[in-house]
Amino acid sequence: MNLRMDPLEAIQLELDTECSGGRAFRQLEQKFGRMRRHYLEQRNYIIQSILGFWMTAFRNRPQLSHMDRGQDADMLRYVTNLEVRELRHPRTGCKFKFFCRRNPYFKNKVIAKEYEVRSSGRVVSPSTPITWRRGREPQTFIRRNQDLICSFFTWFSDHSLPESGRIAEIIKEDLWPNPLQYYLLHEGVRRARRRPILIREPVEIPRPFGFQSG
Amino acid sequence: MNLRMDPLEAIQLELDTECSGGRAFRQLEQKFGRMRRHYLEQRNYIIQSILGFWMTAFRNRPQLSHMDRGQDADMLRYVTNLEVRELRHPRTGCKFKFFCRRNPYFKNKVIAKEYEVRSSGRVVSPSTPITWRRGREPQTFIRRNQDLICSFFTWFSDHSLPESGRIAEIIKEDLWPNPLQYYLLHEGVRRARRRPILIREPVEIPRPFGFQSG
Numbered sequence: 001m002n003l004r005m006d007p008l009e010a011i012q013l014e015l016d017t018e019c020s021g022g023r024a025f026r027q028l029e030q031k032f033g034r035m036r037r038h039y040l041e042q043r044n045y046i047i048q049s050i051l052g053f054w055m056t057a058f059r060n061r062p063q064l065s066h067m068d069r070g071q072d073a074d075m076l077r078y079v080t081n082l083e084v085r086e087l088r089h090p091r092t093g094c095k096f097k098f099f100c101r102r103n104p105y106f107k108n109k110v111i112a113k114e115y116e117v118r119s120s121g122r123v124v125s126p127s128t129p130i131t132w133r134r135g136r137e138p139q140t141f142i143r144r145n146q147d148l149i150c151s152f153f154t155w156f157s158d159h160s161l162p163e164s165g166r167i168a169e170i171i172k173e174d175l176w177p178n179p180l181q182y183y184l185l186h187e188g189v190r191r192a193r194r195r196p197i198l199i200r201e202p203v204e205i206p207r208p209f210g211f212q213s214g
Numbered sequence: 215m216n217l218r219m220d221p222l223e224a225i226q227l228e229l230d231t232e233c234s235g236g237r238a239f240r241q242l243e244q245k246f247g248r249m250r251r252h253y254l255e256q257r258n259y260i261i262q263s264i265l266g267f268w269m270t271a272f273r274n275r276p277q278l279s280h281m282d283r284g285q286d287a288d289m290l291r292y293v294t295n296l297e298v299r300e301l302r303h304p305r306t307g308c309k310f311k312f313f314c315r316r317n318p319y320f321k322n323k324v325i326a327k328e329y330e331v332r333s334s335g336r337v338v339s340p341s342t343p344i345t346w347r348r349g350r351e352p353q354t355f356i357r358r359n360q361d362l363i364c365s366f367f368t369w370f371s372d373h374s375l376p377e378s379g380r381i382a383e384i385i386k387e388d389l390w391p392n393p394l395q396y397y398l399l400h401e402g403v404r405r406a407r408r409r410p411i412l413i414r415e416p417v418e419i420p421r422p423f424g425f426q427s428g
Contacts, residue, residue, distance in 0.1 A: 032235035177229070180226045
């Protein structure tokens with residue numbers, strides 16, 4: 001019996017360890033992660049030199065365009081870069097960082113908002129308190145007009161909005177991966193292009209975490 | 215503007231295609247798939263020469279041991295090999311194939327049972343009709359005694375049992391990946407071993423498809 005059992009144990013060990021390919025897959029993930037970060041840095045470098053890039057991208061993304069209204073539209077002009085990262089293990093969720101130029105509305109240079117899925121399933125989304133310049137607090141915070149609730153800075157600071165999680169998903173899964181397609185919807189009208197651009201249709205985003213406000 | 219936009223388009227194209235690593239991950243999956251099939255064939259080759267290997271493995275796996283009772287225990291002795299495969303895209307689910315030696319109970323040489331998750335979310339699980347030899351239909355099918363409902367061949371042929379999906383998951387996710395650990399629980403008692411074996415604790419299986427009978 002041992003003559004058959006020892007080779008069987010050796011084969012089972014191979015199946016349990018080598019054949020899973022865990023190490024090789026991790027190495028490949030790291031390689032493409034590095035490549036991705038390299039191109040994202042290059043992309044950021046160019047985008048920050050285009051005035052109002054993110055404001056335009058937000059405005060042209062269906063389901064986000066309503067966030068770019070009133071004073072918020074003008075404030076969004078000062079967002080020079082956006083960074084979206086997964087939270088590090090063991091935390092689950094993601095973090096949005098908005099880098100801002102000096103502007104007449106608030107003093108922060110970087111503002112961040114997190115969506116963390118706790119082990120209970122509840123999602124919490126703290127954000128950087130915004131230091132408004134005197135008399136520049138946006139009116140939307142007063143909530144007198146329900147229509148204004150969903151402006152960009154209300155989404156950023158108010159964690160109880162029902163659509164908060166959905167907006168975060170659209171930014172993370174569609175706007176941030178390819179903002180250029182939305183920027184060019186605006187730009188395309190004004191530019192005499194040398195060749196046609198393939199613009200992707202806005203897609204329905206799957207809901208990996210089922211973000212809920214909390 | 216074009217001077218900035220064309221490099222941005224090139225970078226975005228890299229991010230959308232090369233950086234996803236789709237091709238490299240597929241190649242790695244294929245490589246480890248081939249390696250895995252190679253070792254599984256070797257494992258099958260050895261297992262089929264050990265009389266009653268699968269019967270013993272079933273008997274020693276908690277939550278499956280009750281399936282190996284009465285006439286079924288004797289019939290399971292004739293199962294020489296088990297094969298579990300994912301269904302091919304676009305179908306979702308898996309297929310169990312049991313290879314059987316010539317035996318006094320039924321005529322089939324291979325019997326198969328599928329669990330397919332339909333787009334509606336409903337799980338269907340058709341199986342090969344068993345051609346019983348005259349007078350050998352197992353009594354469990356008559357269902358006079360509710361205790362006998364969950365014998366191996368009742369699970370195989372009856373698609374309405376509440377625990378059917380759970381049993382399929384245990385076979386797919388735990389018994390089939392490493393049947394040796396359960397076979398040796400029995401064997402270990404009789405063998406004078408040269409070195410101790412690490413036996414894994416039976417694990418709680420996650421439910422990827424939430425198999426439901428139907």
